[in-house]
Amino acid sequence: MGAVAKAVKKVTLLVHGHGSEFFPGKKSRVEVEVPAPACVNDILDAIGVNRSLVMFAVSNGVRQGKDYVPLDGEELIIVTPPSGG
Amino acid sequence: MSKLYGYGGTILRIDLTTGEIRKEPTPEKLCREYLGGRGFVAKLEWDEVAPGTDPLSPGNKVIMAPGPLSGVLLPGSGKCEFGAKSPQTGGYGDSNVGGHLAPEVKYAGYDAVIIGGAAAKPTVIVIDDDKVTLVDGSKYWGKGCIEAEAMIKKDFGEDFQVATIGPAGENLVKYAIISHDFGRQAGRTGVGTVLGSKKVKAIAVRGTKSIPLAQPDKVYEKAKQMFDRCFSLPGFKEWTPYGTAGVTDWVNEVGSFPTKNFWTGYFEDYKKINGPSLRERILVTDKACFNCPIPCGKYSKTKTSKGEVYVEGPEYETIGMMGGNLLLGSIEEIAYVNYVADELGIDTISGGGVLAFAMECFEKGVITEREAGRKLLFGDLDSACYLLEKIAKREGIGDVLADGVRAAAAKLGKGSEKYAIHVKGLEISAYEPRYAPAMMLAYMTADVGAHHNRAWAITYDVQVGRDTLEGKAKRVIELQHIRPLFDTLGLCRLQWVEIGFELSHYAELFPLVTGINYMWDDLLNISERIWNLTRAYSIREIEGFGRDHDYPPPRFYEEKVPTGPAKGKGLTMDDLNRLLDDYYALRGWDSKGIPTGRKLRELGLDYVAEALGR
Numbered sequence: 001m002g003a004v005a006k007a008v009k010k011v012t013l014l015v016h017g018h019g020s021e022f023f024p025g026k027k028s029r030v031e032v033e034v035p036a037p038a039c040v041n042d043i044l045d046a047i048g049v050n051r052s053l054v055m056f057a058v059s060n061g062v063r064q065g066k067d068y069v070p071l072d073g074e075e076l077i078i079v080t081p082p083s084g085g
Numbered sequence: 086m087s088k089l090y091g092y093g094g095t096i097l098r099i100d101l102t103t104g105e106i107r108k109e110p111t112p113e114k115l116c117r118e119y120l121g122g123r124g125f126v127a128k129l130e131w132d133e134v135a136p137g138t139d140p141l142s143p144g145n146k147v148i149m150a151p152g153p154l155s156g157v158l159l160p161g162s163g164k165c166e167f168g169a170k171s172p173q174t175g176g177y178g179d180s181n182v183g184g185h186l187a188p189e190v191k192y193a194g195y196d197a198v199i200i201g202g203a204a205a206k207p208t209v210i211v212i213d214d215d216k217v218t219l220v221d222g223s224k225y226w227g228k229g230c231i232e233a234e235a236m237i238k239k240d241f242g243e244d245f246q247v248a249t250i251g252p253a254g255e256n257l258v259k260y261a262i263i264s265h266d267f268g269r270q271a272g273r274t275g276v277g278t279v280l281g282s283k284k285v286k287a288i289a290v291r292g293t294k295s296i297p298l299a300q301p302d303k304v305y306e307k308a309k310q311m312f313d314r315c316f317s318l319p320g321f322k323e324w325t326p327y328g329t330a331g332v333t334d335w336v337n338e339v340g341s342f343p344t345k346n347f348w349t350g351y352f353e354d355y356k357k358i359n360g361p362s363l364r365e366r367i368l369v370t371d372k373a374c375f376n377c378p379i380p381c382g383k384y385s386k387t388k389t390s391k392g393e394v395y396v397e398g399p400e401y402e403t404i405g406m407m408g409g410n411l412l413l414g415s416i417e418e419i420a421y422v423n424y425v426a427d428e429l430g431i432d433t434i435s436g437g438g439v440l441a442f443a444m445e446c447f448e449k450g451v452i453t454e455r456e457a458g459r460k461l462l463f464g465d466l467d468s469a470c471y472l473l474e475k476i477a478k479r480e481g482i483g484d485v486l487a488d489g490v491r492a493a494a495a496k497l498g499k500g501s502e503k504y505a506i507h508v509k510g511l512e513i514s515a516y517e518p519r520y521a522p523a524m525m526l527a528y529m530t531a532d533v534g535a536h537h538n539r540a541w542a543i544t545y546d547v548q549v550g551r552d553t554l555e556g557k558a559k560r561v562i563e564l565q566h567i568r569p570l571f572d573t574l575g576l577c578r579l580q581w582v583e584i585g586f587e588l589s590h591y592a593e594l595f596p597l598v599t600g601i602n603y604m605w606d607d608l609l610n611i612s613e614r615i616w617n618l619t620r621a622y623s624i625r626e627i628e629g630f631g632r633d634h635d636y637p638p639p640r641f642y643e644e645k646v647p648t649g650p651a652k653g654k655g656l657t658m659d660d661l662n663r664l665l666d667d668y669y670a671l672r673g674w675d676s677k678g679i680p681t682g683r684k685l686r687e688l689g690l691d692y693v694a695e696a697l698g699r
């Protein structure tokens with residue numbers, strides 16, 4: 001039997017807030033390809049962003065925890081902490 | 086002299102002792118070298134307040150200064166700086182307020198208002214374009230900040246923008262605020278106290294002029310682009326509903342929430358006092374400053390056992406300092422204490438620190454029930470409100486606490502210094518820094534004393550590692566130049582900090598407004614000049630000022646965090662010394678934390694080098 005190709009999914013992260021400076025290329029829009037299934041925490045690990053730097057994600061207008069598993073092709077808003085003033 | 090664009094063009098001087106009012110053209114050199122806002126405040130404090138002046142004497146001056154971008158139709162251009170020699174620290178003091186004051190001052194034609202001397206009786210300074218008068222303010226004396234603001238607007242006209250002090254400022258509580266726009270405050274370093282010492286109850290301003298712009302069409306185009314960008318940024322909709330309160334959960338989850346007088350960094354009830362609680366339980370409406378697309382102000386109505394009131398807030402700092410730090414676990418109660426402090430004219434950050442200090446002193450037997458007049462209990466709304474009233478009136482134990490935790494601990498003794506959480510005499514704001522070295526260094530080295538607004542570095546700690554000291558000083562310095570630059574330009578920094586609005590917009594904008602061809606790096610160089618000047622000011626004013634003044638309170642290096650996600654973590658004295666050594670070296674300061682003569686001259690501060698004998 002030949003090797004089974006690993007499923008990969010593409011997710012677009014729209015990074016909200018100052019924390020975007022710690023995302024690849026200091027960008028607020030980051031496209032990532034990760035092995036499926038992967039939750040938000042897995043995606044953060046894959047791109048070298050500390051999990052604690054993200055407060056929560058938003059998918060289709062709904063707040064999601066970092067254990068949320070986005071679908072292939074999904075755009076996710078990633079909310080990093082505001083500075084409290 | 087070339088025409089000054091972006092500026093009102095005039096500096097207004099008021100001598101309250103003689104009643105003399107003078108106007109002079111804003112010097113172009115001052116604009117080019119110090120920009121405005123915080124830069125003007127720093128330079129004018131240095132030049133005009135004689136060395137050794139008692140902060141509460143007529144010799145001190147309150148300086149009110151919008152910035153060159155204040156009042157221009159840009160996002161968040163409504164910020165005004167107040168400054169004075171600080172009665173709380175004895176060193177450089179300033180504080181920033183939003184609302185609608187800065188644009189009005191600019192529209193009246195002024196880049197700075199310098200208030201010196203002292204009036205014989207309560208006074209309202211009325212600035213109505215070119216007409217400036219000193220009006221008897223006796224009928225407003227004794228009134229709360231917000232009540233007085235409403236009365237003055239009714240008496241003089243709703244189109245006046247009004248800044249007031251409350252009973253705390255009148256009674257010279259050292260951390261009294263200047264209040265404006267029914268719930269915005271220049272809260273820190275006791276600027277309201279200095280206004281109170283001059284018997285100024287309020288400043289009312291109305292302006293009808295325009296601000297000259299170097300390239301009006303391009304400013305308009307750029308401003309439109311900036312607004313569009315703000316609205317289009319990912320997550321814009323996620324931040325605005327909660328404003329700064331939205332960070333409460335995260336700060337707890339990383340173990341940095343001030344809890345029980347900074348005993349620990351995690352408050353079990355934080356879900357009851359976070360952004361969603363505020364929005365769902367007490368919010369009436371969002372409220373914005375001048376020209377702001379992201380209204381972080383939350384106007385609320387709260388009902389507690391003590392009554393039902395309206396208040397702007399609570400924002401994050403108040404939730405931290407009056408919530409977790411006092412163990413108040415209901416958003417309604419925090420909003421109520423917020424209201425009491427705002428009306429009395431007490432800074433909720435320092436006030437929260439002082440109340441927590443008093444409660445811990447009570448718990449440890451340093452303050453007795455007899456001395457206090459009642460029990461002072463954590464988690465008790467009555468205790469908090471009682472203390473605020475006593476402090477504002479300087480009655481009983483309130484008189485001791487009215488001078489801040491450093492002075493109160495010195496008076497009370499019995500080891501209470503351990504519970505006095507401050508740096509340089511300024512109570513620490515709402516981040517527990519024991520497991521956040523960059524944040525700790527930010528507090529240690531903030532020029533006004535422990536304040537988060539100079540460098541909020543905790544995300545950097547989280548990303549690069551909370552156990553490492555490497556690179557922390559560099560990051561803190563970068564932030565100490567960027568963040569106060571907003572106070573210098575007269576802008577709100579939250580569009581950048583919270584929404585992630587790019588700094589490049591501001592760099593592009595500055596020359597279009599002012600006609601001065603500064604690049605971003607030029608602006609940062611000026612910010613560094615101002616930082617060194619404010620440091621030098623404290624060196625000039627406080628005997629022996631330097632490294633010893635940069636250490637945090639012993640709790641932060643003698644005790645590990647006892648509970649929560651940061652449990653067992655903490656910094657040692659060696660760590661603190663390493664942070665300071667790195668910081669001084671990168672700044673070009675000597676090992677005692679004094680800028681070298683070379684550094685000062687490199688920054689164009691030759692006059693400072695001379696004054697300090699460097």
Ligand code: SF4
Nearest residue numbers: 373374377381577579
């Ligand atoms: S973000 Fe908040 S503080 Fe800043 S201008 Fe807007 S309302 Fe004012």
